[in-house]
Every structure is written in C-alpha cells, then in structure tokens.
Amino acid sequence: MDARTCLIVDDSRIIRKVARRIVEGLGFEVDEAADGSEALAWCASALPDVVLLDWNMPVMDGLTFLRRLRALPGGDRPKVLFCSVEAAPDRIAEALAAGADDYVMKPFDGEILHSKFAEVGAV
Template sequence: MKHGLVVDDSAVIRRVAKRILELMGFDSTEVDDDVKTLDRCSEAMPDVILLDWNIPGVDCIELLRKLRRMPGSEAATIFYCATENDPMMIGRALRAGADDVLLKPFDLRTVQERLEDLGATGRQAQAS
C-alpha cells in the first residue's frame, strides 16, 4: 500500500487531507512540524507528501530542501500546499524540490487529478 504524509499545523487541514489520501487508497500519517516530518521520512519515505507552505517557526522551503536531500526522496511526490497563488513563492517551492503546488482549499478530485498527472496515484477513488 502506498503511504502519504500530511504536514500542516492545522489539525482540521491535516484530518481533511489525510481523509482525501485515504479515499485514494493511501495509508496516511499526519504531522504538525518539521522535526516530526524529518523523523517520519527518515524511518520510511512516503510516496506522497502534502507540505503546508506556512507552519509557524518553520522555514518550509528549507524543510522541502531537506526532504529532497533524504534517501528515497527522488521517488516521493511532494506537493507544496499554499493559500495564495503567488508566482514568486510557487517558483521557490518548485526550485526547492516540490513536484507541484496545491492551492487550498483542495478536494479529492483536485488531488486525484494532480497525482494522476504525476503518475503517483493510489487506487481509484469515488468522489462522494
């Protein structure tokens, strides 16, 4: 089974994003900071990571760079999840190693389409 990791400081966003990944057939884990993210990824690199762009006290671009330097990260699909369509921020995220950017709020269909475009899907989910 493919594994997904949701990194966000908001418990509500983590639960929603985790549920979206689970509907797509991913076994998913939630974390809320950089230390837990790096620990989880060092244990086993997830297939998909949804990384929030703004976690208090964390430079999320630097966290993204650290993730990309970890063993196995080349096979992981990393989405940088943002609330604003800021071309400068999107460019920085893509240069730091994000495969794509998801704008919040996102839903099952959006995540599924983006993962399919990148070839990183779990099982087919039914939108309800």
Template sequence: MKQGLVVDDSAVIRRVTGRILEMMGFDSTELDDGAKALDHCLAAMPDAILLDWNMPNVDTIELLRKLRRVPGGNQCKILFVVTENDPMLIGRALRAGADDILLKPYDHHAVQEKFEELGLIERQAQAS
C-alpha cells in the first residue's frame, strides 16, 4: 500500500486530509510539526507528502529542502499546501523541491486531481 504523510498544525485539516488519502488507497500518517515529519521521513520516506506552508517553529521552505536530501526524498511527491495564491511563495516552494501546490480549502476531488497529475494514482474515468 502506498504511504501518505500529512503535515499540518491543524488537527481538523490533518484528520480530513488523512481520510481523503485513505479513500484513495493510501495508508496515511498525520503529523503536526516539521521536526516530526523529518524524523518520520528519515525512518521511512512516504510516497506522498502534503506539507502545510504555515506551521509554528519551522521554516517550511527549509524543511522542504531537507526532505529532498533525505534518502528516497527525490522519489517522494510533495504537495506544498498554501492558503493564498502568492506567486513569490509558490515560486520559492517549487524551487526548493515541491512538485506542485494545493490551495486551501481543498476537497477530495482537488487532492485526487493533483495525485493523478503527479502519477500517484491512476486517472479516473470522467462521468459523461
């Protein structure tokens, strides 16, 4: 089973996103802090990470760079989760190693679409 990691300081966001990942066939781990996420990835790099931009006590751009340097970090797909469409921030995240961004608020469909685009899941047939 593919592994997903949700890193967000909001318990509600972690829980909802974890459920979305599970509905897409992922085993989901939810963490509230960047240091815990780095430790988790050092032990076992997931297939996908949804990394919130605004977390306390962590420079998320630096965390993103560190995650890419972890063994297996280049194979993991990282979605950088943001609350505003700030081109400067998005550019920094993409240069630091994010594969794509996901804008909050999001739903199952938005996550599924991003995972399809990144090749994490098969593209679903469109209903006519």
C-alpha cells in the first residue's frame, strides 16, 4: 500500500514545520504549500489524502482554494481540515459548507491533530 499523503497549506513556515512533524508522526508523507495557488498546483498533479488548510493567506485564501479543489476531477476525495484562528461559528459553518471535513483551531498540538485526523477517517 502506498504511503498516505498530506498537503500542509499555510503561509507561516513555522506552522508548516510544526504541523509537518506531527503529521509525519501519524505516518504520512508530507508536502507543503505557502498559499492556495501553490496548493492548487500540487493538487492538479497529485491529489493528497489529507489537506491541512490555513484560512488567511496571500495570493489565494483557504476558502477559495477549497472551492477550487472540490471542483477538480477527484477533488471530492481528499479530507480537508481547515486550520485557523477563525473562531466565529459562522466562519466555521462557511468553511464546512464550502467542503471542509472538519475544523482545527490554532494553536493545535499533536493530540488535537491526531483526534481530528481520526474523526475524518484519515488515520
């Protein structure tokens, strides 16, 4: 069986680094993108199993990326975890309505990410 893959999309290098360590610990191969546009280019060539997605990024934000991902052939397959400081219930509802599978508040730790991955059936 091929290794499961996760694309971490965040404009913060620090967040990507922390998330990478946690996600690799869950047994995933990890790729990183600094914004939604870069992430969409990744997904156009190879869809990951899971996308850990920041909301507020330059170039293309997380919500725009998510809508475009879901419109790609097979773009309904990756599990998408929105990962943001956005705590307003209407913003969370908007992310879920756009096709996110779950929502993770920043800051997160390994335990939180593991339980969220488990909830969406990724681990």
